[in-house]
Amino acid sequence: MRFSIKYPFCRGLLHASPFFAFVLFLSGPDCAFSVERERFAVGGNSAFVILPPVSSRVKEPTPWVWYAPSLGGRHPNRDEQWMIDRLHAAGIALAGIDVGESYGSPKGVTVYQEFYKHMTAKRGYSTKPVLLARSRGGLMLYNWAVSHAGCVGGIAGIYPVCNIASYPGIQRAAPAFELTRQELEDSLTKFNPVDNLQALATKQVPIFHLQGDLDRVVPHEENSGLLASRYRALGGSVEIELVRGQGHNMWLGWFESETLTQFMIKRCLGD
Numbered sequence: 001m002r003f004s005i006k007y008p009f010c011r012g013l014l015h016a017s018p019f020f021a022f023v024l025f026l027s028g029p030d031c032a033f034s035v036e037r038e039r040f041a042v043g044g045n046s047a048f049v050i051l052p053p054v055s056s057r058v059k060e061p062t063p064w065v066w067y068a069p070s071l072g073g074r075h076p077n078r079d080e081q082w083m084i085d086r087l088h089a090a091g092i093a094l095a096g097i098d099v100g101e102s103y104g105s106p107k108g109v110t111v112y113q114e115f116y117k118h119m120t121a122k123r124g125y126s127t128k129p130v131l132l133a134r135s136r137g138g139l140m141l142y143n144w145a146v147s148h149a150g151c152v153g154g155i156a157g158i159y160p161v162c163n164i165a166s167y168p169g170i171q172r173a174a175p176a177f178e179l180t181r182q183e184l185e186d187s188l189t190k191f192n193p194v195d196n197l198q199a200l201a202t203k204q205v206p207i208f209h210l211q212g213d214l215d216r217v218v219p220h221e222e223n224s225g226l227l228a229s230r231y232r233a234l235g236g237s238v239e240i241e242l243v244r245g246q247g248h249n250m251w252l253g254w255f256e257s258e259t260l261t262q263f264m265i266k267r268c269l270g271d
């Protein structure tokens with residue numbers, strides 16, 4: 001199913017016309033996009049691709065950024081429009097799949113692998129997407145990446161969660177892993193991104209994160225900071241841009257970062 005949404009002033013149109021109310025009902029939270037979003041299902045899970053305009057598309061394999069979390073189709077949304085426009089100008093698509101609150105569980109990773117196979121084998125997309133992890137999307141994407149390191153072009157993050165013990169916490173995460181709290185605690189190193197970085201370092205997967213020094217939801221020291229120190233010790237390439245005075249918020253700078261966007265473009269295009 002495809003929608004070409006060209007109505008950035010959605011709220012005003014909603015009151016102005018019953019027709020536009022119907023359009024917005026169909027299009028959902030992505031009504032801010034003046035781009036084409038295709039929705040489809042993989043293994044019973046809702047997936048999407050936001051395609052560049054035809055004039056910017058390149059020959060297959062199509063370069064793409066894999067975004068997480070999707071969570072009911074709420075993300076990505078208007079916040080990422082600036083970033084998406086620049087990815088599209090370079091011929092890069094944005095895609096993702098909703099696995100719910102998986103917190104990087106094996107069940108979620110299995111769905112992610114099905115999605116990866118669908119995108120690469122059936123749709124002709126690049127076999128090395130760049131991963132864009134926002135907040136708890138870090139757990140989802142990193143736990144897929146560490147077991148498929150050869151399939152990763154790079155990892156970008158906007159205050160990504162890298163440590164289950166930090167967020168959401170072992171008690172809250174345990175049901176997603178179909179384990180008790182004690183069982184997850186006893187096997188945490190098996191599932192925790194910060195404890196499973198060797199394969200990514202061996203494949204020399206570059207990492208770039210944006211992180212706020214005032215983040216209390218996903219603290220730097222327990223997440224990006226810890227990941228960076230361990231990754232460097234393994235010989236991996238990682239850069240963390242620690243933004244002063246910012247927390248886990250909707251500051252525009254997260255989504256309009258030239259450095260983050262250029263990192264994704266270069267890695268998508270193999271530079």
